[in-house]
Amino acid sequence: MTAYDRRDFLKVMGAAGMVTGLGGLMWPLEAFAGASGKVVVVGGGFGGATCARYLKRWGPKLDVTLVERDSSFITCPFSNEVISGELEISEITHGYDGLAGAGIKVVHDEVSGIDPGGKSIKLKGGSSLKYDKLVLSPGIDFRWGSIENDQIATQEAMPHAWKAGAQTLLLRKQLHAMKDGGTVIIVPPKKPFRCPPGPYERASMMASYLKTNKPKSKILILDANPSHSKQAAFHEGWASQYGNMIEWVKDSDGGDINSVDPASMTVSNDFGDTYKGDVINLIPYQKASLLVANAGLTNKDGWCDVDMGSFESKIAKDVYIIGDACVAGPMPKSGHSSASQAKNCAAAIVSGLAGSEAPEPTYNNTCYSQIGPKYAISVVAVYRLKDGEIVKVSGGVSKVGNKSRVHKNESKYRVGWYKSITADMFG
Amino acid sequence: MTNFRIITRYAFAAALVGGLGFTPGASAEGVSRVELMASQCNSCHGINGAGAKPNPSIAGENKEDFLDLMQAFASGDEPTSIMDRHAQGYTEAELKMLAEYYSKQ
Numbered sequence: 001m002t003a004y005d006r007r008d009f010l011k012v013m014g015a016a017g018m019v020t021g022l023g024g025l026m027w028p029l030e031a032f033a034g035a036s037g038k039v040v041v042v043g044g045g046f047g048g049a050t051c052a053r054y055l056k057r058w059g060p061k062l063d064v065t066l067v068e069r070d071s072s073f074i075t076c077p078f079s080n081e082v083i084s085g086e087l088e089i090s091e092i093t094h095g096y097d098g099l100a101g102a103g104i105k106v107v108h109d110e111v112s113g114i115d116p117g118g119k120s121i122k123l124k125g126g127s128s129l130k131y132d133k134l135v136l137s138p139g140i141d142f143r144w145g146s147i148e149n150d151q152i153a154t155q156e157a158m159p160h161a162w163k164a165g166a167q168t169l170l171l172r173k174q175l176h177a178m179k180d181g182g183t184v185i186i187v188p189p190k191k192p193f194r195c196p197p198g199p200y201e202r203a204s205m206m207a208s209y210l211k212t213n214k215p216k217s218k219i220l221i222l223d224a225n226p227s228h229s230k231q232a233a234f235h236e237g238w239a240s241q242y243g244n245m246i247e248w249v250k251d252s253d254g255g256d257i258n259s260v261d262p263a264s265m266t267v268s269n270d271f272g273d274t275y276k277g278d279v280i281n282l283i284p285y286q287k288a289s290l291l292v293a294n295a296g297l298t299n300k301d302g303w304c305d306v307d308m309g310s311f312e313s314k315i316a317k318d319v320y321i322i323g324d325a326c327v328a329g330p331m332p333k334s335g336h337s338s339a340s341q342a343k344n345c346a347a348a349i350v351s352g353l354a355g356s357e358a359p360e361p362t363y364n365n366t367c368y369s370q371i372g373p374k375y376a377i378s379v380v381a382v383y384r385l386k387d388g389e390i391v392k393v394s395g396g397v398s399k400v401g402n403k404s405r406v407h408k409n410e411s412k413y414r415v416g417w418y419k420s421i422t423a424d425m426f427g
Numbered sequence: 428m429t430n431f432r433i434i435t436r437y438a439f440a441a442a443l444v445g446g447l448g449f450t451p452g453a454s455a456e457g458v459s460r461v462e463l464m465a466s467q468c469n470s471c472h473g474i475n476g477a478g479a480k481p482n483p484s485i486a487g488e489n490k491e492d493f494l495d496l497m498q499a500f501a502s503g504d505e506p507t508s509i510m511d512r513h514a515q516g517y518t519e520a521e522l523k524m525l526a527e528y529y530s531k532q
């Protein structure tokens with residue numbers, strides 16, 4: 001029975017005031033076993049892995065395929081602790097066996113094209129895959145050139161480490177090789193970007209390393225924005241943990257960097273100021289992944305507009321876009337947001353294919369940032385859908401003036417968060 | 428959980444085939460509101476709320492205690508690092524649904 005038949009079935013039965021059953025009609029049992037159909041999910045990160053698992057959990061009969069380029073996934077969350085040396089990259093690397101074990105077909109290949117009309121995707125390996133519903137969670141790509149000389153080659157001298165992996169290890173190597181008394185420069189991009197508190201957590205974790213190993217060093221954050229995520233709570237933490245080791249310069253005070261020179265390891269602003277760094281973490285401006293851009297699924301700003309309840313693309317039917325690539329109102333581009341969106345999307349798809357109404361959407365976000373040993377802060381929000389838009393209904397940032405006990409608890413619960421969310425993704 | 432759901436689905440189908448009376452529920456085959464709400468808790472509290480140390484398990488929690496604690500978080504009566512900011516986002520009816528749901532996990 002197709003989804004369409006099923007919907008009609010419910011409608012007809014409802015209209016007839018069906019309360020007495022079907023008498024002697026013979027219905028194949030499996031017709032009532034829930035949603036069926038072929039769903040392909042692209043991207044095995046926070047959005048995609050979560051979505052694939054919930055599709056299978058809520059729609060056990062669904063044929064779910066996950067297509068992911070890499071054989072394992074390295075999380076950006078906790079990668080700042082790899083840079084500081086507290087964690088090894090192997091501790092934040094996850095395999096896909098748990099997804100295969102849950103009955104999801106896992107294909108390791110790169111998606112090279114999407115054909116929404118023909119309901120199929122092309123793989124670099126040469127084959128193509130048909131779908132009834134397609135979920136895309138491919139994350140971000142960089143807007144090379146937004147800052148003069150910030151080209152892809154620049155990432156060797158000035159690593160971004162904004163996709164975890166080789167870049168994370170390169171930045172770690174540079175930090176650990178720096179002399180005591182050196183200057184680290186962090187250049188966050190103009191909003192919007194993946195993980196709004198990320199650059200400031202990174203400054204904290206670098207400071208934690210430097211405080212013990214190279215205490216005469218400095219960290220300069222040259223920010224293209226007038227303010228930053230969890231600002232007051234970060235600044236309070238920095239002052240208490242690191243004195244004046246970290247200096248934050250906002251856009252109008254000279255933080256808005258518009259050109260870089262990898263050869264001389266300098267960055268410059270509009271005012272003509274040039275800053276020299278021993279280590280420079282240049283985080284490029286961002287946009288949705290090239291996969292969705294090349295498929296014509298992005299808006300003029302480079303992100304994907306979606307129905308904020310189901311996450312179906314506003315451009316292509318039966319194509320759903322979740323995670324960093326989509327525009328989800330006030331939800332930050334975080335792993336937690338991506339997972340939250342993934343579950344709403346899975347619920348909409350499973351319900352749709354079962355011919356029933358999707359449940360009212362419900363979303364949340366919890367982003368912890370580590371400031372120092374036993375010291376973390378958070379931002380939390382619960383969201384609802386109102387008139388087609390996601391709106392925040394509760395939440396906020398950890399208070400300034402919190403007792404050390406609260407910082408300690410947040411630091412503990414941050415670890416529990418990581419274990420929970422990665423288990424939810426990878427099993 | 429999954430097995431249980433499959434069993435209830437088949438029971439539902441069997442009831443139909445057998446001609447037993449029922450009222451078709453719109454979400455009987457899809458995902459219920461409480462399942463979707465509860466799934467949002469899993470990101471910190473583990474799959475089906477079963478916990479991931481040091482984050483507490485909320486599965487199998489007594490439903491009165493669950494509701495009472497969530498309301499105390501929301502009002503500020505119970506000190507917490509982050510649960511006040513979550514609890515305030517749900518209506519009493521929703522908290523009751525979640526309490527009922529987790530008491531059965």
Ligand SMILES: Cc1cc2nc3c(=O)[nH]c(=O)nc-3n(C[C@H](O)[C@H](O)[C@H](O)COP(=O)(O)OP(=O)(O)OC[C@H]3O[C@@H](n4cnc5c(N)ncnc54)[C@H](O)[C@@H]3O)c2cc1C
Nearest residue numbers: 043045046047069076077111139195323324333334335336
């Ligand atoms: C330093 C740092 C710290 C962070 N800390 C946190 C944190 O503490 N908490 C938090 O919630 N978030 C955090 N984030 C943000 C989080 O990492 C992202 O928001 C999240 O990864 C977005 O999920 P996604 O599914 O959109 O993309 P991703 O998780 O990046 O997944 C995308 C996947 O798609 C694959 N892919 C892309 N294109 C293709 C293709 N063409 N074919 C096949 N596969 C493809 C990629 O290989 C990748 O595996 C942090 C980010 C950074 C940079």
